[in-house]
Amino acid sequence: MQIGQFITEMKTTKETVRYYIDEQLLAPEKMNGRYEFTKIEQNEFENIRELRDMGLPIRIIKQIKTNKDFCGTKRQWESNLTIIDTELSRVELELEKLNNEKLALIFVREALKSRL
Structure with a gap:
């Protein structure tokens, strides 16, 4: 097509x-x-x-696609596991950053409310 x-x-x-x-x-x-x-x-x-x-960037998808050359092998699984572990770590850091931003905003909101 x-x-x-x-x-x-x-x-x-x-x-x-x-x-x-x-x-x-x-x-x-x-x-x-x-x-x-x-x-x-x-x-x-x-x-x-x-x-x-899943939120994976193109560069990671390219790495995963490269691993398809070893499809169904331990090498592919280990490589993909490393990729996923790295991405999970990145997401955890991002979540922590977002949570800190949320707490800061809540603090500011409460301070503003107390002035009203």
Whole structure:
């Protein structure tokens, strides 16, 4: 299928698809100057979407995709586990930062309320 049909079926935008192609996350064949998408690209797109929904950045998704070369092996699992552990640590730090911001805002709110 061509890009228009792919976009419709995947409920996405041309910009998103082109970005994923530029980032080498999708690799459709090019025939007569047009991209041709197969079930493989549909599956890849769904995988990318699931990983993005988890909040993973493109650079991490690229690392995970690289690990697919060792699909189903201990090496892949260990590498992906390291990636996920690193991302969990990043999220924990972000949550801590957000919680500190929340506490500061609550403090300021309470101070303002006491002046009213």
